[in-house]
Amino acid sequence: MSNFFNNIGRYLIPASLISLIPFVAFASGNLQANDFVGMSFWIISIGMVAATVFFFIESMKVDAKWRTSLVVAGLVTMIAAVHYFYMRAVWVETYVPGEGGLTPTVYRYIDWILTVPLQIVEFYLILAVVGAVAGRVFWNLLIASLVMLIAGYCGEVEYVNVWLAFIVGMLGWGYILWAIFAGDAQENLSTAPEGVQSAFKTMRLIVLVGWAIYPLGYVLGYAGEQVDSSTLNGIYNIADFVNKIAFGLMIWSAATSSEIEVEVKAEAKTKAKTK
Numbered sequence: 001m002s003n004f005f006n007n008i009g010r011y012l013i014p015a016s017l018i019s020l021i022p023f024v025a026f027a028s029g030n031l032q033a034n035d036f037v038g039m040s041f042w043i044i045s046i047g048m049v050a051a052t053v054f055f056f057i058e059s060m061k062v063d064a065k066w067r068t069s070l071v072v073a074g075l076v077t078m079i080a081a082v083h084y085f086y087m088r089a090v091w092v093e094t095y096v097p098g099e100g101g102l103t104p105t106v107y108r109y110i111d112w113i114l115t116v117p118l119q120i121v122e123f124y125l126i127l128a129v130v131g132a133v134a135g136r137v138f139w140n141l142l143i144a145s146l147v148m149l150i151a152g153y154c155g156e157v158e159y160v161n162v163w164l165a166f167i168v169g170m171l172g173w174g175y176i177l178w179a180i181f182a183g184d185a186q187e188n189l190s191t192a193p194e195g196v197q198s199a200f201k202t203m204r205l206i207v208l209v210g211w212a213i214y215p216l217g218y219v220l221g222y223a224g225e226q227v228d229s230s231t232l233n234g235i236y237n238i239a240d241f242v243n244k245i246a247f248g249l250m251i252w253s254a255a256t257s258s259e260i261e262v263e264v265k266a267e268a269k270t271k272a273k274t275k
């Protein structure tokens with residue numbers, strides 16, 4: 001099995017990098033010196049690529065049970081990288097000094113509708129590592145996240161009232177928070193090893209604090225008479241940086257520290273034997 005992964009990895013990394021190359025062509029827009037939101041699009045596009053490379057390469061080094069989690073983390077940043085190239089082009093090409101650019105809502109939500117469920121998978125995988133959770137929990141979280149995103153989209157493209165959509169979206173997020181803090185997603189957590197427990201606790205803090213940046217951006221972006229596209233996109237960009245890259249790093253950190261645990265135990269065993 002590990003042989004299989006080693007061989008796949010040999011092709012996975014170059015293949016994924018080559019697949020990103022066409023998107024560099026989208027870098028042709030003219031970034032203006034005062035376009036700070038444009039700069040954040042630019043920085044995050046490249047940050048996502050770098051994070052993807054990192055997660056894929058690291059996935060081949062960690063213990064087998066963490067491998068899928070890190071591959072999924074790399075897929076999240078890879079999907080985001082591609083969408084960021086498109087979003088950046090929309091923004092930079094329509095940017096008017098003093099007014100901002102157009103909001104790339106469609107690309108944003110296509111990205112989210114893929115990456116948020118993948119992060120839910122991630123959440124589930126962490127718990128599944130120790131068999132601490134039922135499959136039903138996964139489906140509940142998934143459906144709640146779809147309710148949250150579909151509502152947000154309908155609000156942002158004005159299919160329904162912006163604030164009605166917001167409330168429905170908040171209910172979806174609220175359900176997820178309930179499930180991971182008080183409900184069935186955390187029920188058997190105490191049976192999990194410490195490394196898994198702390199990974200899960202940090203991840204749910206990200207869903208509480210990191211995810212909160214999105215509704216904040218929504219509220220500030222849509223509160224005025226006119227949509228404030230700079231505030232909306234600036235805050236969403238920061239949120240994506242935190243929630244995709246930091247989220248992945250959390251998993252990486254949990255995976256590498258469990259590695260250390262294994263090493264320490266192995267060392268203790270050999271010492272005990274030689275005594």
Ligand SMILES: *C/C=C(C)/C=C/C=C(C)/C=C/C1=C(C)CCCC1(C)C
Nearest residue numbers: 115152166169170173211214215243
């Ligand atoms: C990688 C992308 C991620 C983690 C996106 C997360 C998005 C949210 C947590 C969005 C939340 C929203 C609400 C809670 C209310 C309605 C408006 C949304 C969709 C922005």
